[in-house]
Amino acid sequence: MSTSTVEVGTQLPAYDVPSVSAEKMKTMAALLSDPTPIHWDVATLQALGMGDRPVNQGPLNMGYVMNAVTAWAGGPESLRRLRVRFLGTVLAGQHLRVRGTVSGLREEDGARLADCDVVLEVVDGDAVVSGTATVVLA
Amino acid sequence: MAFAEADLQTVVGRRFPGGEYTVSPWRAWLLADTVLAEPPSLLDDGERTAHPLFAWMAATGAMGTTWDELFAWFGATAADGPVFGEHETTLHRPLRIGATYRVSGGIESAERKVGRRTGVFDVVGYAMDLHDGGTHVARCWNSIVFPRRDA
Numbered sequence: 001m002s003t004s005t006v007e008v009g010t011q012l013p014a015y016d017v018p019s020v021s022a023e024k025m026k027t028m029a030a031l032l033s034d035p036t037p038i039h040w041d042v043a044t045l046q047a048l049g050m051g052d053r054p055v056n057q058g059p060l061n062m063g064y065v066m067n068a069v070t071a072w073a074g075g076p077e078s079l080r081r082l083r084v085r086f087l088g089t090v091l092a093g094q095h096l097r098v099r100g101t102v103s104g105l106r107e108e109d110g111a112r113l114a115d116c117d118v119v120l121e122v123v124d125g126d127a128v129v130s131g132t133a134t135v136v137l138a
Numbered sequence: 139m140a141f142a143e144a145d146l147q148t149v150v151g152r153r154f155p156g157g158e159y160t161v162s163p164w165r166a167w168l169l170a171d172t173v174l175a176e177p178p179s180l181l182d183d184g185e186r187t188a189h190p191l192f193a194w195m196a197a198t199g200a201m202g203t204t205w206d207e208l209f210a211w212f213g214a215t216a217a218d219g220p221v222f223g224e225h226e227t228t229l230h231r232p233l234r235i236g237a238t239y240r241v242s243g244g245i246e247s248a249e250r251k252v253g254r255r256t257g258v259f260d261v262v263g264y265a266m267d268l269h270d271g272g273t274h275v276a277r278c279w280n281s282i283v284f285p286r287r288d289a
Binding site: 076 | 165168169171172173174175187188189190191194195198199205216221222223224225226227228229232
């Protein structure tokens with residue numbers, strides 16, 4: 001998508017995660033050396049009264065937001081800043097969507113920057129991550 | 139024994155041991171695949187940008203303490219239910235696949251609060267910086283929330 005016509009209020013293309021994968025959580029736990037079993041062990045979840053759907057790692061939820069804004073801006077090198085607040089949990093199998101809106105445009109050291117309000121939400125559910133991102137426009 | 143509000147300030151300023159983190163090509167591939175981004179080809183030896191989530195991966199992977207040790211600084215354990223509050227990644231330049239970053243940082247703030255529904259809790263802010271040689275590449279700031287049911 002061209003970013004040459006971007007203006008305040010421009011909506012970023014929606015970025016969907018059709019079904020959060022429990023298998024990806026296992027790989028992420030290994031990459032993070034994260035021993036927390038609620039991300040991969042159903043027996044632990046059941047023992048804690050948390051059902052049988054593993055809880056997605058917060059960094060993965062944050063990563064989906066990064067994907068959404070960098071796909072729009074032109075690639076992973078475009079991200080300058082991301083600030084997010086974690087509002088809730090994401091469970092395996094849920095359908096997620098990242099939405100974003102340009103809230104400001106400015107120049108800094110010769111680069112054209114876009115500030116964006118971003119939110120990750122469960123489709124037909126609540127927002128689970130919200131915040132702001134700054135990207136360099138191509 | 140409960141972790142007192144006065145104890146909080148004694149931890150502010152404490153530094154992490156720190157360390158180094160290498161964005162190995164295999165890590166770059168697996169992380170991208172896991173976060174549903176396009177994995178970088180392992181057959182390309184050219185300079186490539188790593189997924190920006192590696193700022194957080196490197197910062198927490200090389201801060202030099204385990205999560206259990208960090209919780210213990212605040213008289214808590216994982217069983218107390220500490221949760222991530224907020225996060226901020228600032229990238230002064232893109233992270234590179236194959237690069238090794240030096241990680242340093244520490245505890246920046248700590249504050250006790252009382253919520254009407256949540257009761258007493260502590261919000262702790264900590265930050266890590268990533269350097270490539272003498273170049274400051276990125277900064278990760280985080281807050282973590284410790285419930286204080288016994289306060």
